[in-house]
Amino acid sequence: MPDFDKHRVKKNDRVNLSKTETDGKKIESDRAACEELCESLRTELISLQARLYSEGKQKLLVVFQAMDAGGKDGTTRSVFQGANPQGVVVTSFKRPSDEELAHDFLWRVHKAVPGNGMIGVFNRSHYEDVLVVRVHDMVPESVWRPRYEFINDFEKMLTASGTRILKFFLHISKNEQKRRFQERIDNPEKRWKFDPADLEKRKFWNAYEKAFEDMLEKCSTTECPWYIVPGDQNWYRDLVVTGVIVETLKQMNPQYPAPPDVKGVVIE
Amino acid sequence: MPDFDKHRVKKNDRVNLSKTETDGKKIESDRAACEELCESLRTELISLQARLYSEGKQKLLVVFQAMDAGGKDGTTRSVFQGANPQGVVVTSFKRPSDEELAHDFLWRVHKAVPGNGMIGVFNRSHYEDVLVVRVHDMVPESVWRPRYEFINDFEKMLTASGTRILKFFLHISKNEQKRRFQERIDNPEKRWKFDPADLEKRKFWNAYEKAFEDMLEKCSTTECPWYIVPGDQNWYRDLVVTGVIVETLKQMNPQYPAPPDVKGVVIE
Numbered sequence: 284m285p286d287f288d289k290h291r292v293k294k295n296d297r298v299n300l301s302k303t304e305t306d307g308k309k310i311e312s313d314r315a316a317c318e319e320l321c322e323s324l325r326t327e328l329i330s331l332q333a334r335l336y337s338e339g340k341q342k343l344l345v346v347f348q349a350m351d352a353g354g355k356d357g358t359t360r361s362v363f364q365g366a367n368p369q370g371v372v373v374t375s376f377k378r379p380s381d382e383e384l385a386h387d388f389l390w391r392v393h394k395a396v397p398g399n400g401m402i403g404v405f406n407r408s409h410y411e412d413v414l415v416v417r418v419h420d421m422v423p424e425s426v427w428r429p430r431y432e433f434i435n436d437f438e439k440m441l442t443a444s445g446t447r448i449l450k451f452f453l454h455i456s457k458n459e460q461k462r463r464f465q466e467r468i469d470n471p472e473k474r475w476k477f478d479p480a481d482l483e484k485r486k487f488w489n490a491y492e493k494a495f496e497d498m499l500e501k502c503s504t505t506e507c508p509w510y511i512v513p514g515d516q517n518w519y520r521d522l523v524v525t526g527v528i529v530e531t532l533k534q535m536n537p538q539y540p541a542p543p544d545v546k547g548v549v550i551e
Numbered sequence: 552m553p554d555f556d557k558h559r560v561k562k563n564d565r566v567n568l569s570k571t572e573t574d575g576k577k578i579e580s581d582r583a584a585c586e587e588l589c590e591s592l593r594t595e596l597i598s599l600q601a602r603l604y605s606e607g608k609q610k611l612l613v614v615f616q617a618m619d620a621g622g623k624d625g626t627t628r629s630v631f632q633g634a635n636p637q638g639v640v641v642t643s644f645k646r647p648s649d650e651e652l653a654h655d656f657l658w659r660v661h662k663a664v665p666g667n668g669m670i671g672v673f674n675r676s677h678y679e680d681v682l683v684v685r686v687h688d689m690v691p692e693s694v695w696r697p698r699y700e701f702i703n704d705f706e707k708m709l710t711a712s713g714t715r716i717l718k719f720f721l722h723i724s725k726n727e728q729k730r731r732f733q734e735r736i737d738n739p740e741k742r743w744k745f746d747p748a749d750l751e752k753r754k755f756w757n758a759y760e761k762a763f764e765d766m767l768e769k770c771s772t773t774e775c776p777w778y779i780v781p782g783d784q785n786w787y788r789d790l791v792v793t794g795v796i797v798e799t800l801k802q803m804n805p806q807y808p809a810p811p812d813v814k815g816v817v818i819e
Contacts (some may be wrong), residue, residue, distance in 0.1 A: 385607075385666035387712035393661045398653035429711055436704035441698055444655035453772075 292503035309512035331532035336370035339400035349453035352463035448507040453514040560771035575781035599800035607668035617721035620731035629752035643674040716775040721782040
């Protein structure tokens with residue numbers, strides 16, 4: 284079993300994304316073994332999720348953040364397909380509505396956190412408010428700077444209420460982003476995902492990198508860790524994410540509820 | 552103008568409710584003057600609320616907590632009737648639903664906080680989770696004890712997002728509660744409010760008093776203060792609450808938005 288924990292951002296770690304691997308230092312010859320392992324982890328995940336749901340006492344929140352084309356959609360699909368959709372709720376956070384903007388930045392996020400028995404998946408999240416919002420000066424620094432602390436407070440409170448939180452930064456290289464954008468342009472079935480605005484955001488690559496680094500350094504705690512997942516190869520990325528989730532669900536150790544006493548029950 | 556600020560719980564204040572006035576040290580002969588003043592404050596409140604709403608940039612959250620029959624409903628009606636209902640949203644927090652209980656204690660509360668331009672009124676609130684929940688051992692101390700900190704974190708984050716928070720503990724004596732319960736029994740129009748369970752809770756008067764004291768000491772901050780409002784006389788209680796809200800709205804100083812340029816506009 285690979286050492287998934289090496290991708291976790293530990294307390295006081297300094298993060299330098301341009302020097303952090305995006306390819307998992309893997310070669311194509313590892314691929315078959317990784318995919319096989321990932322498949323068996325997926326089976327475990329499905330079984331653990333069923334137990335989490337029936338137990339109804341704990342909840343898991345999985346957060347995905349990445350550069351554009353970083354693989355948030357693909358990872359969500361790959362990791363959770365097969366799980367019972369009744370127990371997995373994916374929320375994609377897009378540009379906030381007027382009503383959402385009229386409230387604090389955690390308002391729309393808090394509404395979407397999972398309840399007991401559930402796995403909640405955030406495709407983008409409250410972290411956008413220290414990423415895109417910061418990079419493009421949508422609010423002054425005096426507003427976004429305190430948000431790291433508010434986020435940590437918020438996640439601490441959720442943790443105290445029985446929520447396990449896992450956060451994955453899907454880390455791709457600038458070249459890989461170029462390749463994926465080009466593929467979206469060239470492949471008619473992927474073209475709908477291409478947004479010319481993404482090319483504008485690509486110009487801010489370094490500013491985004493800095494914002495991601497700050498987020499990873501300030502908001503990775505022992506209870507609510509960030510993982511930097513090498514993202515250039517989907518098969519390695521999916522393995523790491525699935526592996527960390529399975530390990531966490533095992534620690535949570537959900538149990539089927541005690542069945543009712545059926546002694547003497549007769550169905551007529 | 553009476554000194555409303557003397558009812559505010561300051562940092563490091565020790566609170567002893569059984570030694571804190573419930574009657575405003577007022578005599579019936581003050582009543583007419585208080586009512587007259589309250590009436591003019593109410594007019595100010597209506598005008599300030601209209602400006603807050605049209606400005607659409609700030610929000611006010613007013614929290615009421617009290618012993619049973621302490622006057623939460625009556626104060627809400629008295630203070631806010633006359634204000635534009637489109638800009639004032641009252642939320643009464645009752646026994647939590649199964650879905651609410653499946654989430655953290657702030658989940659249902661956060662959903663109900665006011666947006667820009669709005670006044671939100673909480674009839675009961677997140678504080679129930681350190682009051683009734685504590686007194687009746689609904690969760691262990693290891694769960695309710697950290698909530699003071701989570702509440703302060705939460706209110707701090709709301710404050711940073713442009714929300715002013717005012718919290719009023721309506722303070723009645725044990726004798727006054729008895730009188731009000733008796734009135735509910737005797738008066739057919741009030742009888743619907745009588746709940747025999749309230750008599751059970753009355754037996755826990757001292758435990759509630761202790762829980763209120765802790766709440767007032769731990770969660771009254773400069774930004775989000777608690778006020779202990781003498782509650783035995785409705786006319787004095789309403790004056791204090793209205794006065795504090797008007798003073799706060801004046802500090803918030805909401806402004807009508809700049810009107811559009813109408814030079815040359817002709818309506819045909």
